[in-house]
Amino acid sequence: MVFSSMIFVFAFLVLNLLTHSLCRSMRAKNICLLVSSLIFYSWASLTFTAILLFDTAVCWFFGLFVEVSSGKARKRLLALCVTILLLVLGTFKYTGFLLENVRLLFGVPEKVPEIVLPLGISFYTFQLISYVADVYRGRVKAQRKFWKLLLYASLFHQCVAGPIVRYGEVAEAIEERHVTTAQMSRGISRFTVGLAKKAVLANACAAVADIFFSGDAAALAAQSTAGLWLSGAAWMLQIYLDFSAYSDMAVGMGLMCGFHYPENFDYPYLSGSITDFWRSWHMTLGNFFRDYVYIPLGGNRRGRGRQVLNLLIVWSLTGLWHGASWNYVLWGLYYFVFLVFEKFALGKRLEKIPGLLRHAAVLVIVFFGWILFRFEDMASLGAVLRGLFGLNANAAAPLTARITFTSNWALLLVSAVACTPLVTNLRLLLKKRSVRSGGAMTAYAVVEAVHPVLLLVVSAMALVGNSYNPFLYWMF
Amino acid sequence: MRETMDKEKAKEKLRTIYRLKNGLFFTALGVFAIIGGLWFLRPEVSEIEKRELTAFPKLTAKGVLDGSFGTGLDLWYADTYPLRESLIAANHRLQALYGSQSEQIIIKGDGNKADEIPDITGPGDSKPTTTPVETPSTDPEGTQGGETAPPETTPSTTETEAATTPATEPEESLPDGTVDQQGEVNGDIYTTGDSAYSLYYFNRSGTERYAKAVSRAHELLGDNVRVFSMPIPLSSGVMLDPALLKGVGASDQRAAIEYINSQTDPGVYAVNIYDILKKHNAEYIYFRTDHHWTARGAYYGYVELCGAMGVEPHALEDFEKREFPGFLGSFYADTQSKGMKNNPDTVEAFVPMGTNSMTYVDNKGKEIKWNIIMNAEKYATGNKYYCFSGSDQSLAWVHNPAITDGSACVIVKDSFGNAFVPFMVDHYEYVYWIDFRYFKQKLPDFVAEKGIRDVIFCLNIYNTTSSGAVGLVEKLIG
Numbered sequence: 001m002v003f004s005s006m007i008f009v010f011a012f013l014v015l016n017l018l019t020h021s022l023c024r025s026m027r028a029k030n031i032c033l034l035v036s037s038l039i040f041y042s043w044a045s046l047t048f049t050a051i052l053l054f055d056t057a058v059c060w061f062f063g064l065f066v067e068v069s070s071g072k073a074r075k076r077l078l079a080l081c082v083t084i085l086l087l088v089l090g091t092f093k094y095t096g097f098l099l100e101n102v103r104l105l106f107g108v109p110e111k112v113p114e115i116v117l118p119l120g121i122s123f124y125t126f127q128l129i130s131y132v133a134d135v136y137r138g139r140v141k142a143q144r145k146f147w148k149l150l151l152y153a154s155l156f157h158q159c160v161a162g163p164i165v166r167y168g169e170v171a172e173a174i175e176e177r178h179v180t181t182a183q184m185s186r187g188i189s190r191f192t193v194g195l196a197k198k199a200v201l202a203n204a205c206a207a208v209a210d211i212f213f214s215g216d217a218a219a220l221a222a223q224s225t226a227g228l229w230l231s232g233a234a235w236m237l238q239i240y241l242d243f244s245a246y247s248d249m250a251v252g253m254g255l256m257c258g259f260h261y262p263e264n265f266d267y268p269y270l271s272g273s274i275t276d277f278w279r280s281w282h283m284t285l286g287n288f289f290r291d292y293v294y295i296p297l298g299g300n301r302r303g304r305g306r307q308v309l310n311l312l313i314v315w316s317l318t319g320l321w322h323g324a325s326w327n328y329v330l331w332g333l334y335y336f337v338f339l340v341f342e343k344f345a346l347g348k349r350l351e352k353i354p355g356l357l358r359h360a361a362v363l364v365i366v367f368f369g370w371i372l373f374r375f376e377d378m379a380s381l382g383a384v385l386r387g388l389f390g391l392n393a394n395a396a397a398p399l400t401a402r403i404t405f406t407s408n409w410a411l412l413l414v415s416a417v418a419c420t421p422l423v424t425n426l427r428l429l430l431k432k433r434s435v436r437s438g439g440a441m442t443a444y445a446v447v448e449a450v451h452p453v454l455l456l457v458v459s460a461m462a463l464v465g466n467s468y469n470p471f472l473y474w475m476f
Numbered sequence: 477m478r479e480t481m482d483k484e485k486a487k488e489k490l491r492t493i494y495r496l497k498n499g500l501f502f503t504a505l506g507v508f509a510i511i512g513g514l515w516f517l518r519p520e521v522s523e524i525e526k527r528e529l530t531a532f533p534k535l536t537a538k539g540v541l542d543g544s545f546g547t548g549l550d551l552w553y554a555d556t557y558p559l560r561e562s563l564i565a566a567n568h569r570l571q572a573l574y575g576s577q578s579e580q581i582i583i584k585g586d587g588n589k590a591d592e593i594p595d596i597t598g599p600g601d602s603k604p605t606t607t608p609v610e611t612p613s614t615d616p617e618g619t620q621g622g623e624t625a626p627p628e629t630t631p632s633t634t635e636t637e638a639a640t641t642p643a644t645e646p647e648e649s650l651p652d653g654t655v656d657q658q659g660e661v662n663g664d665i666y667t668t669g670d671s672a673y674s675l676y677y678f679n680r681s682g683t684e685r686y687a688k689a690v691s692r693a694h695e696l697l698g699d700n701v702r703v704f705s706m707p708i709p710l711s712s713g714v715m716l717d718p719a720l721l722k723g724v725g726a727s728d729q730r731a732a733i734e735y736i737n738s739q740t741d742p743g744v745y746a747v748n749i750y751d752i753l754k755k756h757n758a759e760y761i762y763f764r765t766d767h768h769w770t771a772r773g774a775y776y777g778y779v780e781l782c783g784a785m786g787v788e789p790h791a792l793e794d795f796e797k798r799e800f801p802g803f804l805g806s807f808y809a810d811t812q813s814k815g816m817k818n819n820p821d822t823v824e825a826f827v828p829m830g831t832n833s834m835t836y837v838d839n840k841g842k843e844i845k846w847n848i849i850m851n852a853e854k855y856a857t858g859n860k861y862y863c864f865s866g867s868d869q870s871l872a873w874v875h876n877p878a879i880t881d882g883s884a885c886v887i888v889k890d891s892f893g894n895a896f897v898p899f900m901v902d903h904y905e906y907v908y909w910i911d912f913r914y915f916k917q918k919l920p921d922f923v924a925e926k927g928i929r930d931v932i933f934c935l936n937i938y939n940t941t942s943s944g945a946v947g948l949v950e951k952l953i954g
Contacts, residue, residue: 001546006512007553014509017502045543185494188501204574222725400724411574435486445493452501460508461567464560 001043003249004198006463040156048118056153058084059128063135063142078136082129089125092117097324120160124153126288131167133292140168148174158250163264164284170259177258187255192455194248199459201415202241208234208408217379225390226401236370237415269419272358274338289314331372517558530555568812591680593731670815671764672807673712678727679941686940687739689950690933694744696920706747706781707733708892708936711762714753749780765816766805771824771895778899795826800852803860823860825849828901836872848898864894870914879905885930888912893934918954
C-alpha cells in the first residue's frame with residue numbers, strides 16, 4: 001500500500017484519523033498509531049515486519065545498556081548495535097550486489113540469489129542508528145518501553161520513505177501532543193498538495209520519461225537526441241515531485257496527528273551551487289551522514305587531505321545507500337567531484353559567477369546526475385549519454401519527440417512551477433494582505449477552503465485507473 | 477490598540493476559515509470513503525475498457541506473508557471503485573490539458589523499437605503465393621446455389637439475450653487480456669483528430685520464429701493439408717503516409733510481410749494482402765476508433781486469399797449487409813477523444829449465404845448455438861465488433877448445409893479473424909476457427925480429428941511478431 005493509492009487515502013487513512021481522534025488518552029492514541037503502522041507495514045509482507053521488530057528490539061536493548069554504561073564499554077555497545085543493524089541492512093540490500101561482483105571477477109557463485117529488499121529498511125535502519133547514537137551521546141534518554149520505540153521506528157507516516165526522523169524530534173510528541181485547528185489545516189494542505197504532486201504530476205511526468213527512456217541499450221541507442229532530452233527533463237521533474245510529494249504527505253499526516261517532522265526538501269532545483277543543492281535535497285539524509293559519519297570521521301578538523309577522504313567516504317556511502325549497483329556509487333562520486341571542486345578550487349570565487357550562470361550550471365549537472373541515477377546497466381547509460389549529444393547516429397524520430405512535447409508542454413510547465421515556491425509564496429502573500437483587505441480575506445478563504453477538496457478529487461481521478469504508481473524511493 | 481484589535485479579528489477570521497477548510501476536507505474524504513465502502517455498487521466489468529475488473533483477492537497464509545494479498549487488495553479497491561468510470565473519464569479530460577492535443581497524439585505502448593527489416597531481394601524467392609493453385613473440389617457455384625439459412629433460424633432468444641445483456645456470453649469471456657496482456661495491438665497508437673492507427677515495430681527474431689512455426693505446421697501436417705499464412709497489416713501501414721511512419725520510427729508493414737513470407741517453407745502458401753488493402757484504402761477498411769479492420773477490409777483479405785487458393789471469391793454485393801452504427805472501439809477507450817466520440821464508427825457486417833448459424837464452445841466447455849453475424853444494435857457502444865463469429869472463443873464452427881462434400885478448413889485467428897471468418901463459410905462444408913490464445917489442443921491433432929484440408933493462419937502482423945504471441949503459436953503447433 002502506497003500513500004498515493006485509493007485504498008490508503010479513502011480507507012486506511014480515514015480509519016486511522018477517525019480512530020486516532022476518537023481516542024481520548026495519549027496511550028490509546030499511541031496504541032492506535034502503532035497498530036495502524038504495523039498493519040500498514042505488514043501489508044507489504046508480514047515477513048518484513050519480523051525484520052523491523054528484530055531491528056527495533058536490538059536497538060531498544062542496546063539503548064538501555066548504552067545509557068547506563070560508560071567509557072569503552074559504552075562505545076563497544078554502540079559499535080556492536082550499529083554493526084548488527086548494518087549487517088541486517090547489508091544482508092538484504094547488498095548481498096546480491098556483492099556476490100554479483102564476485103561472480104564477475106571469479107566466476108563463482110554460478111547463480112546469485114535474489115533477495116527481496118524489505119520495505120523501507122534503509123530508512124528505518126538509519127532512524128534506529130540515530131536513536132542509539134543519540135542515546136550514546138546523551139542527547140536523548142533511552143526509551144524504556146519497547147512498544148514506544150517500535151512506534152517511533154514503524155510510524156507509517158515516514159517509516160518507508162522518509163523523512164529520516166530522529167528520535168529526539170518525536171520523543172516528546174510520543175508522550176504528549178496536541179493538534180490545533182491551524183496545524184490540522186496546515187497538515188491537510190501539505191498532504192493534499194503532496195498527493196496531487198505525486199498522483200497527477202509525478203506519474204504523468206513518469207509516463208513522458210518512459211517514452212524515450214524505455215527498453216534495452218539497443219532501443220535507447222535508437223532514440224532521437226530531442227526525445228532523450230525531453231525524457232531526461234521529465235525524469236528530472238518526476239524524481240523531485242515524486243520524492244518531495246512523499247515527504248509532503250508524511251509531514252502533512254504528522255501534523256494531522258500532532259507530530260512535527262523535519263523538512264526534507266527546500267526547492268533544490270533553485271540552488272546556486274551543488275553544495276546548496278545538497279543542502280536542500282533529501283536534507284534529512286544529508287544531515288544524517290553529516291552528523292553520524294562525516295563529523296565522527298573528523299569532518300574538516302584534521303586537515304584538507306583527511307577532509308577530502310571523509311567527503312569521499314560520505315559520498316560513496318550516499319551513492320550506495322540509494323541502491324546496490326555501481327551506477328549509484330558513480331552517482332555519489334559524481335557529486336563528490338563537484339562538491340570538492342566547489343569547496344577547494346572555486347571557494348569564494350563561486351559567488352562572483354553570475355547567478356543565472358550558476359543556476360543553469362546546477363540544473364545541467366543535476367540533469368546528468370539523474371541520468372546516472374536512472375540506468376543501472378552501463379550499456380544503457382552509455383547509449384543514453386551518447387544519444388544526448390547526438391553521437392548514436394541513430395534513425396532520428398523527431399516527429400515523436402515533437403508530438404510528445406506538444407502533447408505535454410503544459411504538464412511540464414506546471415510541473416516545473418511545482419518545483420518552485422511560486423504558488424506557496426502567492427498563497428502567503430494573499431494571507432498577508434487578508435489582514436488588511438476584506439477582498440483579499442474572501443479570496444484567501446476561498447483558496448484555503450477549496451484547494452484541499454479540489455486536489456483530493458483530482459488525485460482520485462488520476463489514481464483510480466492508474467496502476468503505474470510506484471514511489472521511486474519506496475525500496476531504498 | 478486598534479491595530480491589535482484588527483489583528484485579533486483577522487486571527488479569528490482565519491480560525492473560521494481553517495475550521496471551514498478542515499470541515500470541507502474531512503467531508504469530502506468521508507464521502508469518498510463511504511462510496512468506497514458501498515461494496516454492492518462496485519462494478520465487475522468495465523464498459524469503457526471492455527474487461528473484467530480485478531477480483532477480490534483470495535486470503536491465503538502465503539499471500540499475507542509475501543504481500544501479494546495486500547497488493548491484490550490495493551488493486552481490487554481502486555479497480556472496482558464505484559465511481560471509477562466517471563473518474564477515469566474526468567481524468568481523460570484533465571489529461572487533454574497537458575498540452576496541445578489538437579491533431580496528433582502518439583500513445584506509446586511497451587516501448588518496443590523496430591528492428592531493421594532485412595533485404596530479401598535476390599534469387600530463389602519463389603513462393604506459391606503468386607501462383608494460384610488448381611481449383612479445389614469445392615464448387616463456388618454450388619455454394620451460391622445452396623440453401624441459405626436466414627438469421628431467423630437461430631433461436632431468437634439467444635440473440636435477444638446477447639443484445640440486452642452484453643455483459644453475458646460471449647462478452648463474458650473477453651477480459652482485458654484479450655487486448656492487453658495477451659499481446660493484441662493497442663499499445664502504440666497514432667491519433668489524428670477523430671482517427672487513430674496502430675503502429676507496428678518489426679522484430680526480426682519474433683517474425684522468424686513465427687515463420688518457423690508455420691513451416692513446422694506444414695511439415696507436421698504433410699502435403700495433403702494446405703497451410704496458408706496471411707499476416708494482416710495494422711491500420712497505420714495501410715492508411716498512413718510512409719514518411720509519417722518513418723518519423724515515428726514505425727516499420728514498413730509491406731516489407732515486413734514480405735520478409736515473413738520469405739522465411740516460411742516453400743510449401744506454405746504465404747499470402748501478402750498488403751497491396752490489395754493499400755489499393756482500397758480510400759474505402760472503409762479499418763475502423764477509426766478501434767484497432768481492428770472492418771469486414772470490408774477483411775473482404776479484400778479474403779479476395780487475395782482466394783487467389784492463392786485458386787477459388788473464385790464471391791462478390792461483396794452477394795452478401796446481405798447489416799450495419800450497426802455508434803461504435804466506439806479500443807482507440808476511443810484509450811484516448812477518450814472528443815473527436816472520436818462525436819464521430820463514431822459504424823460496424824458493417826456481411827451475412828454468409830450458406831448459413832448464419834454457428835456453434836462455439838464456451839469457457840466451461842459447453843456448446844452454445846450462436847449466429848455468425850449477431851445483431852449488435854443493442855450492444856454497448858464499445859462492444860459492437862463482438863457481432864462477428866462469436867468473437868474470441870477458443871473454438872467455434874459452422875456446418876454449411878449448402879455444401880455436402882465433407883470439405884473442412886480451420887482458421888487460426890486472433891480477433892482480426894472474427895471479421896474474416898464469415899467470408900470463408902461459403903467455401904466449405906465445415907469451417908472451424910480457433911483462437912490461438914485460448915485453444916488448448918494441438919493443431920495437428922485437431923486437423924487429423926476433423927479431416928481438415930486447409931489450415932489458414934489469419935493473425936494480425938503484431939501477433940506474427942511479438943514474442944509472447946508467437947510463443948502461443950508455437951505451443952499450438954507443438
